[in-house]
Amino acid sequence: MRLEKCWFCSSTVYPGHGIQFVRNDAKIFRFCRSKCHKNFKMKRNPRKVKWTKAYRRLHGKDMTQDATFEFERKRNRPERYDRNLTENTLKAIKTIDKVRFRREETHHKKRMSGKLAKETKEARKELDQQINLIKAPGAMVKDTSSAKVTVKVQHESDENRMEE
Amino acid sequence: MATNSASNLFHAGRSLLRGLGSSSSGMLRSSQESTCNSFLAQQIRTFIQMRTNLKVVDNSGAKRVMCIQALKGKKGARLGDTIVASVKEAQPGGKVKKGQVVYGVVVRAAMQKGRSDGSEVKFDDNAVVLVNKQGEPIGTRVFGPVPHELRKKKHVKILSLAQHIA
Numbered sequence: 507m508r509l510e511k512c513w514f515c516s517s518t519v520y521p522g523h524g525i526q527f528v529r530n531d532a533k534i535f536r537f538c539r540s541k542c543h544k545n546f547k548m549k550r551n552p553r554k555v556k557w558t559k560a561y562r563r564l565h566g567k568d569m570t571q572d573a574t575f576e577f578e579r580k581r582n583r584p585e586r587y588d589r590n591l592t593e594n595t596l597k598a599i600k601t602i603d604k605v606r607f608r609r610e611e612t613h614h615k616k617r618m619s620g621k622l623a624k625e626t627k628e629a630r631k632e633l634d635q636q637i638n639l640i641k642a643p644g645a646m647v648k649d650t651s652s653a654k655v656t657v658k659v660q661h662e663s664d665e666n667r668m669e670e
Numbered sequence: 671m672a673t674n675s676a677s678n679l680f681h682a683g684r685s686l687l688r689g690l691g692s693s694s695s696g697m698l699r700s701s702q703e704s705t706c707n708s709f710l711a712q713q714i715r716t717f718i719q720m721r722t723n724l725k726v727v728d729n730s731g732a733k734r735v736m737c738i739q740a741l742k743g744k745k746g747a748r749l750g751d752t753i754v755a756s757v758k759e760a761q762p763g764g765k766v767k768k769g770q771v772v773y774g775v776v777v778r779a780a781m782q783k784g785r786s787d788g789s790e791v792k793f794d795d796n797a798v799v800l801v802n803k804q805g806e807p808i809g810t811r812v813f814g815p816v817p818h819e820l821r822k823k824k825h826v827k828i829l830s831l832a833q834h835i836a
Contacts, residue, residue, distance in 0.1 A: 522787045523789060528791065528793050528815050534836055
């Protein structure tokens with residue numbers, strides 16, 4: 507039993523899941539679900555679709571170079587069955603998984619380190635530049651505006667009197 | 671003074687309008703994209719039935735056959751099924767002639783077929799390998815990939831001749 511990787515999103519395809527397409531040159535495209543298959547039929551490039559592993563690796567979102575990935579790689583040399591080896595491998599899987607999880611967390615933390623400062627800076631800039639969207643530019647100067655209203659009223663009343 | 675306040679109001683109104691205009695254009699763009707996607711959708715593949723043209727992927731001499739009867743199944747033949755076909759195009763000097771009625775095993779089908787583990791498999795085109803009534807291949811070579819399900823259908827000879835097994 508072999509766990510294959512989805513051609514589009516690089517997630518694991520478990521036995522009995524998904525669909526595989528065999529091209530005439532015998533290249534096999536495996537898909538984990540219909541979402542990936544449909545995207546393939548639409549001729550989308552997985553490197554340009556944001557939710558795929560290929561995009562995330564390419565744009566430095568995920569950890570790419572790590573020794574823990576080497577253990578999972580497909581090997582073409584068949585291994586002779588050895589009971590002790592199998593037992594040790596099964597034990598090692600858990601440890602390696604833990605190590606990788608920790609390293610991925612540190613990678614994420616490092617990537618997100620400047621996020622708060624950047625967001626604050628952008629918010630401040632937006633507030634400075636687009637204050638007129640929430641407050642009319644005239645309303646910023648309080649004293650003159652109140653004076654303006656009184657003057658206007660007086661003016662109108664004067665005109666009315668003149669007409670009468 | 672009064673004119674000044676009015677101009678301020680006008681500015682605010684224009685900015686609001688601009689916001690509305692940009693949002694409406696965005697909606698238009700999205701609707702156009704959706705129509706484009708429906709054009710890109712592929713043809714839905716179906717069974718191999720009467721009058722389906724199939725490519726012949728062996729060296730029997732036939733190039734194209736037309737299905738005239740599926741030997742099993744109500745709706746038609748699928749991957750691995752045997753069909754009766756008539757030879758539409760043939761190379762000169764081959765083992766089969768044009769107009770001959772032959773038996774063939776469907777080794778590639780564009781319609782997906784469920785595998786024994788629950789996943790599915792589909793191919794690029796519809797292709798057939800010509801066999802005689804006993805199920806032995808007429809040609810001596812098979813081109814392109816063939817599915818391993820042929821073993822279940824007792825076409826081991828085709829599998830052993832094939833270049834690739836998918």
